[in-house]
Amino acid sequence: MPDALLEVQGLTKRFGGFMALNGVSIAVKPGERFGLIGPNGSGKTTLINCVSGALPVDGGRILFDGREITGLPAHRRTRLGLVRSFQIPKPFGSMTVLENLDIPLEYAAHERSDAADADAMEILRAIGLESKAHLRPAGLTQIEMRKLELARAMAARPKLLISDEAMAGLSHAEVDDILAILFGLSERGITIIMIEHIMRAVMRFSERIVVLDTGEVIAEGTPDQIVRNPAVEKAYLGE
Amino acid sequence: MRRTGVTLAVGAALIAAGILVASLRVNPYLYFAGYVILQYVVIATAWNILGGYAGYVNFGTPAFFALGAYTAVVLIQTVRAPLPVLIVAGGLVSALLGLGIGYLTLRLRGVFFSIATLALSIVLQTVIINWEFVGGSRGLSVIRPSGPPFGNYVTFLFTVMTGLAVVAVITARFIERSWIGRGLAALRDNEEAAECMGVPTLRLKLFATTISGFLLGVAGAPFPYYVTFVDPNSAFSLDYAVNALAMPMIGGTTSWVGPVIGAVLLNSAQQYASVTISSEWNLFIVGVVLVAFVVLAPEGILGLVRRLRRR
Numbered sequence: 144m145p146d147a148l149l150e151v152q153g154l155t156k157r158f159g160g161f162m163a164l165n166g167v168s169i170a171v172k173p174g175e176r177f178g179l180i181g182p183n184g185s186g187k188t189t190l191i192n193c194v195s196g197a198l199p200v201d202g203g204r205i206l207f208d209g210r211e212i213t214g215l216p217a218h219r220r221t222r223l224g225l226v227r228s229f230q231i232p233k234p235f236g237s238m239t240v241l242e243n244l245d246i247p248l249e250y251a252a253h254e255r256s257d258a259a260d261a262d263a264m265e266i267l268r269a270i271g272l273e274s275k276a277h278l279r280p281a282g283l284t285q286i287e288m289r290k291l292e293l294a295r296a297m298a299a300r301p302k303l304l305i306s307d308e309a310m311a312g313l314s315h316a317e318v319d320d321i322l323a324i325l326f327g328l329s330e331r332g333i334t335i336i337m338i339e340h341i342m343r344a345v346m347r348f349s350e351r352i353v354v355l356d357t358g359e360v361i362a363e364g365t366p367d368q369i370v371r372n373p374a375v376e377k378a379y380l381g382e
Numbered sequence: 383m384r385r386t387g388v389t390l391a392v393g394a395a396l397i398a399a400g401i402l403v404a405s406l407r408v409n410p411y412l413y414f415a416g417y418v419i420l421q422y423v424v425i426a427t428a429w430n431i432l433g434g435y436a437g438y439v440n441f442g443t444p445a446f447f448a449l450g451a452y453t454a455v456v457l458i459q460t461v462r463a464p465l466p467v468l469i470v471a472g473g474l475v476s477a478l479l480g481l482g483i484g485y486l487t488l489r490l491r492g493v494f495f496s497i498a499t500l501a502l503s504i505v506l507q508t509v510i511i512n513w514e515f516v517g518g519s520r521g522l523s524v525i526r527p528s529g530p531p532f533g534n535y536v537t538f539l540f541t542v543m544t545g546l547a548v549v550a551v552i553t554a555r556f557i558e559r560s561w562i563g564r565g566l567a568a569l570r571d572n573e574e575a576a577e578c579m580g581v582p583t584l585r586l587k588l589f590a591t592t593i594s595g596f597l598l599g600v601a602g603a604p605f606p607y608y609v610t611f612v613d614p615n616s617a618f619s620l621d622y623a624v625n626a627l628a629m630p631m632i633g634g635t636t637s638w639v640g641p642v643i644g645a646v647l648l649n650s651a652q653q654y655a656s657v658t659i660s661s662e663w664n665l666f667i668v669g670v671v672l673v674a675f676v677v678l679a680p681e682g683i684l685g686l687v688r689r690l691r692r693r
Contacts, residue, residue, distance in 0.1 A: 195578060217577045217584065218580050218581055218582050231520035233572045233575035234571075234575070236572075238571070245564070250568075275588075
């Protein structure tokens with residue numbers, strides 16, 4: 144068993160002359176609740192896009208579960224258990240909620256299509272969407288859409304779930320709702336990387352937090368350490 | 383498995399019906415017209431595998447159709463290859479072109495992909511115009527082989543096209559109901575999300591463009607024997623680009639039935655109009671009907687039927 148489930152070593156990503164990621168290294172342990180924060184434009188989403196395979200990297204290596212995945216296409220990474228959800232929900236609009244889950248069940252978890260429906264229903268029940276199973280995503284509310292995004296990621300049977308701002312724009316109570324779901328996943332042994340702007344949520348959820356600013360890691364530690372870190376304060380508030 | 387058996391049985395019955403119809407000695411013009419309708423069933427069905435299932439709108443149908451036709455012309459001119467060989471070869475060459483545009487999808491999506499396929503058609507037409515061996519811009523007369531296996535050559539081609547239409551529709555139906563169809567639907571809805579949910583989007587797109595290209599080439603391969611005179615203007619006709627897109631849109635793009643309904647209705651109307659009114663009314667009819675459907679029933683006839691049933 145490797146020490147880290149996900150290991151990012153010296154990751155570099157340029158967009159033209161702009162250095163989006165400059166030698167970023169992070170390691171996420173199996174079962175960990177890991178928070179990734181940083182001001183707007185600090186490179187969080189770029190990092191996630193590189194790790195999930197949506198963007199090619201310009202330098203560095205990514206290891207998952209003990210094997211190098213730097214050059215693998217995104218769908219292969221998903222099949223290995225590295226699954227992400229999207230900041231802006233991207234449901235399959237022509238399918239019902241249930242069918243949305245059948246895609247990852249069939250393609251990532253390699254379930255037979257006739258078994259998939261039952262499993263999809265179970266995930267929807269766990270996440271509180273079973274009454275919407277036969278609706279199209281267009282008929283869902285904002286929070287239900289976020290839940291669908293998480294449910295679909297669950298259906299890919301992740302070892303590591305990267306939750307990209309699953310709570311942005313939600314109300315206080317709704318944030319707690321999503322947090323409870325993520326805590327539940329964590330209890331079932333799924334490693335979770337949470338990217339979030341809502342500090343209350345990240346601080347409560349994460350065991351360890353890494354702070355990015357202008358494409359570099361500027362701080363790492365427990366939530367308590369991060370709150371008291373002067374470099375973090377400076378990055379968020381300026382001098 | 384049993385349903386596959388039923389599908390194949392129905393397909394075989396349809397081909398048998400085609401042979402039976404071909405042996406009736408009705409007005410020969412009906413076979414001539416029927417051939418075109420069936421040809422459009424193949425074209426619309428093939429287009430829909432890429433355009434309807436995967437959501438990549440191909441404006442370059444004439445390129446694939448003509449490539450099938452001109453592959454046949456080359457094989458007729460050089461070795462006088464028999465019709466089955468022409469069909470398979472025409473399909474394969476167009477399938478290669480399909481694979482090529484499949485790689486275009488790596489960089490081009492949406493309207494940019496469509497523009498590229500349109501450009502492809504123009505480029506290919508220019509090549510053919512400048513290739514004397516296949517007749518260049520003047521075109522080329524093709525002599526039909528003497529003695530078809532049964533009937534006269536037009537009824538024979540009618541039967542062959544019936545078979546090709548059945549094969550195309552069964553292929554589309556199989557794709558639609560398999561894991562491939564579900565993966566294509568996912569990437570049509572959202573390619574990035576599909577890839578992140580484990581769908582090998584590139585491989586599926588290559589599959590769709592290749593199969594679609596193959597069937598379009600297959601539809602074009604018997605064309606030289608059907609018209610007996612092939613020239614770039616008829617083989618690369620804009621009609622193919624417009625009809626290939628309009629027929630599935632009118633019938634409904636989400637199911638294999640849609641292109642079949644669209645092809646039969648629209649082409650029957652076109653042929654009726656060109657006999658009774660004038661041949662120029664062809665595209666006019668398509669245009670009006672297409673605009674009406676896009677505005678009033680964007681999901682085609684199938685969508686209309688579904689809406690009525692729900693009420």
